[in-house]
Amino acid sequence: MLDDVTGFLACPQCGAGLARAGTALRCPAGHSFDIARQGYVSLLPPGARAPGGDSAPMVQARADFLAGGHYRGLAADLAAAARGALAGAPGCVLDIGAGTGYYLAAVLEAGPGRAGLALDASKPALRRAARAHPRIGAVAADAWRRLPVADAAAAVVLDVFAPRNGAELARVLHPAGQLLVVTPNPGHLAELAGPLGLLSVDPRKEERLAATLGPAFTLLRQHRRDTTLRLSRPDVAAVVGMGPSARHADPAVLAGRITGLPERVPVTLSVTLSVFARTPPGRVR
Numbered sequence: 001m002l003d004d005v006t007g008f009l010a011c012p013q014c015g016a017g018l019a020r021a022g023t024a025l026r027c028p029a030g031h032s033f034d035i036a037r038q039g040y041v042s043l044l045p046p047g048a049r050a051p052g053g054d055s056a057p058m059v060q061a062r063a064d065f066l067a068g069g070h071y072r073g074l075a076a077d078l079a080a081a082a083r084g085a086l087a088g089a090p091g092c093v094l095d096i097g098a099g100t101g102y103y104l105a106a107v108l109e110a111g112p113g114r115a116g117l118a119l120d121a122s123k124p125a126l127r128r129a130a131r132a133h134p135r136i137g138a139v140a141a142d143a144w145r146r147l148p149v150a151d152a153a154a155a156v157v158l159d160v161f162a163p164r165n166g167a168e169l170a171r172v173l174h175p176a177g178q179l180l181v182v183t184p185n186p187g188h189l190a191e192l193a194g195p196l197g198l199l200s201v202d203p204r205k206e207e208r209l210a211a212t213l214g215p216a217f218t219l220l221r222q223h224r225r226d227t228t229l230r231l232s233r234p235d236v237a238a239v240v241g242m243g244p245s246a247r248h249a250d251p252a253v254l255a256g257r258i259t260g261l262p263e264r265v266p267v268t269l270s271v272t273l274s275v276f277a278r279t280p281p282g283r284v285r
């Protein structure tokens with residue numbers, strides 16, 4: 001719940017700590033942020049335009065697809081990778097672009113007693129994340145701005161198919177903590193890309209990942225997961241509906257193409273989990 005993570009938050013206006021004051025969070029300077037009845041709080045700077053997060057239909061599609069267990073193995077990989085960092089660093093588990101809180105909840109099960117902080121720009125996603133685990137607190141934030149999180153607050157930062165602001169990720173990660181990044185490989189969902197006219201994975205994604213994190217992080221290890229999923233047509237509709245192609249494709253055209261698929265479609269799940277540590281200050285180039 002939100003009270004579990006309040007101590008890790010920072011006022012988006014002045015950077016001071018926040019404390020609960022009835023139905024709001026407030027800093028010593030008097031800046032106040034109302035807590036929504038669904039349990040999350042918006043810490044977007046006053047007057048800032050909210051970034052475009054996932055729509056309610058996209059969030060529903062994500063919830064439906066993840067409920068089918070298709071990405072259960074990926075969630076287990078994240079939980080296993082997080083255990084070492086949780087044993088060696090204080091702080092919360094911070095999930096950037098947390099969506100419904102599915103992966104964060106899995107990691108929290110591997111770290112009893114840890115609080116989980118779900119950041120996302122989508123209010124429909126935050127409503128679900130706030131209920132995904134008893135120790136999750138959900139906060140509306142813009143991943144491209146200064147995060148409303150205290151310095152070195154996180155033992156583990158999760159970034160699963162989400163934006164990466166390298167400087168901010170380094171600021172909020174504890175020096176002994178670890179950053180876990182999941183990126184799709186070129187073959188990810190490849191069997192659907194052609195028949196459905198989906199966006200393809202950028203073949204230079206690894207290169208862009210290194211450039212984004214820059215000298216602030218050092219790669220410790222990588223784990224690749226390649227699995228063949230057997231998806232029904234509703235599964236296909238959900239996995240397409242939760243991704244970036246949902247923003248660009250015509251729904252009627254897409255539905256017609258999905259109807260033309262076999263009842264069960266073999267689809268490749270191909271992702272890489274990269275584990276990073278903060279580069280010690282003296283070694284930053």
